[in-house]
Amino acid sequence: MTQQRYRLIADELETEIAVMAPGTKLDSEHTLMKRFGVGHAAARAAVQELERRLRVRRVQGAGTFVTKRIDYVISHDRPPSWHRTVRAAGGDPRSVILERDVLPLPANCAVLLELPEGTPTHRLVRVSYIDDAVAGTAVEWVVREAVPDLGDAMRVEESLDEVLRQVGHVEAVRSWCRTASDIPPPEVQQRLELASAVPVWVVESVNRDPSTGRPLTYSTAWMRGDAVRVVMEIGSPTSVREDTPDPAEPFSHIDVDPKEVAYK
Numbered sequence: 405m406t407q408q409r410y411r412l413i414a415d416e417l418e419t420e421i422a423v424m425a426p427g428t429k430l431d432s433e434h435t436l437m438k439r440f441g442v443g444h445a446a447a448r449a450a451v452q453e454l455e456r457r458l459r460v461r462r463v464q465g466a467g468t469f470v471t472k473r474i475d476y477v478i479s480h481d482r483p484p485s486w487h488r489t490v491r492a493a494g495g496d497p498r499s500v501i502l503e504r505d506v507l508p509l510p511a512n513c514a515v516l517l518e519l520p521e522g523t524p525t526h527r528l529v530r531v532s533y534i535d536d537a538v539a540g541t542a543v544e545w546v547v548r549e550a551v552p553d554l555g556d557a558m559r560v561e562e563s564l565d566e567v568l569r570q571v572g573h574v575e576a577v578r579s580w581c582r583t584a585s586d587i588p589p590p591e592v593q594q595r596l597e598l599a600s601a602v603p604v605w606v607v608e609s610v611n612r613d614p615s616t617g618r619p620l621t622y623s624t625a626w627m628r629g630d631a632v633r634v635v636m637e638i639g640s641p642t643s644v645r646e647d648t649p650d651p652a653e654p655f656s657h658i659d660v661d662p663k664e665v666a667y668k
Contacts, residue, residue, distance in 0.1 A: 410449035413440050414457070417450065421459050426472040426535055430460055458630040461537075462599040471630045474534060476605075479637035484578040484611045485565035486532050486540070486625075495534040499562045502595070503529035504555050506548070513545050516580075516610050517619045526554045528564070531595050539631035541595040544623040550574060550613075568620065576611040576620050583607050583634055588626050596628055605634045 413436070421430075431439070436447040451468055454460045461471045474493035482489065490497035507527045514521040526546035532539055544564065546554055551572045561567050568576050585603045593601060605627040611620050627634065 409442065410446045411453060413442070413446065413450035414453035417454060418457065418459055421454070421470050424470045426470055427537065428470040430454075430468040430470065432467065455630075461628075461630050463597065464599055469537075471537070473629075473631060473633050475635045476627065476632040477635045477637060478578070478581055478583070478607070480578065482578075482637075483565055484576055484609060485563060486542075487563040488565065490532075490534055490539075496536070498533040498536070499530045500533075501528060501530050501558060503527070504558065509545065513622050516622045517545065517547060519547070519619075524548060526551070528554075528558070534631055537631065538595075538597045538628065540625055540627040541592060542623050542625035544621055546621050547619065550620045564621070572620075574613045574615070574620065577614045578609055579612040579619075580610040581607065581636075583636060585629075592626050596626060598628070602629070604628055605632065607634065 417430070417436075421428075430451070433444060433447040433451060436442075436450065437444060440447070440450075451460065451462075454468075455462065458473060459471065460468050462468050474490065474495045476489055476493065482492075486499065487497040505527050506524050508522040509517065509519055509525040511521045513525075514523065517525070519525070526544075526548055528544040528546065529541070530544070531541045546564070548554075551557055551567060553571075554567065557567045557571045558564070561570070565576060568574050584606045586606050587601050588596065588598075588604050588606070592604075596604065598604075605625075607625045607627065608623070609625075610622050612618060613620055
């Protein structure tokens with residue numbers, strides 16, 4: 405089998421996938437073998453190539469399905485809400501709570517939430533979906549003062565951001581965020597239904613009450629790369645600082661004493 409052969413198969417399939425709806429099941433490897441007159445190794449390599457291109461996802465025991473990524477935009481002027489961000493990108497968001505507890509706050513989280521270590525704090529573990537396909541999972545710590553009865557509120561409203569707004573009467577803003585790509589731990593791989601250990605987006609965030617400055621939540625989220633493309637937006641491309649030098653006068657901002665300039 406040559407690399408050229410399976411890549412040509414993947415190229416042809418990718419063209420067909422472009423007009424398919426997300427969630428459409430791809431032909432089995434056996435069907436691809438017959439269609440293209442190749443062996444099992446070439447058919448499997450073609451499907452794996454489509455996975456690397458983030459065009460399909462394998463679901464163990466069910467098959468391979470067409471996937472479509474959305475842009476998950478993170479910026480200071482957008483609400484830190486999974487549901488609102490996904491909906492704005494044209495997806496249908498949903499989330500399911502796997503664990504809901506009040507636990508002593510670990511030291512690393514206490515620093516970020518500006519609370520003493522061991523403070524009883526809400527902890528949520530959730531799995532999130534886009535168009536009914538698993539897209540992400542998160543561990544979230546929520547200050548109890550913000551919503552004392554968080555458990556009851558989350559039974560009727562999936563969006564934590566909405567609960568904070570409607571019950572806590574605060575409109576959280578993202579005050580700190582760190583994004584990376586990494587191999588998730590085994591328990592996260594399981595929640596994301598990954599067929600193998602592959603890099604995913606990792607997003608840590610601290611959200612605050614803008615009126616008081618106090619931290620409200622700290623979360624670590626893992627998102628499948630074949631479901632979302634994390635886009636960071638910082639500042640504005642059209643904003644100009646007052647001290648920005650005039651491009652027509654490139655040296656106008658440099659203070660030089662002509663007496664100190666010697667010419668040869």
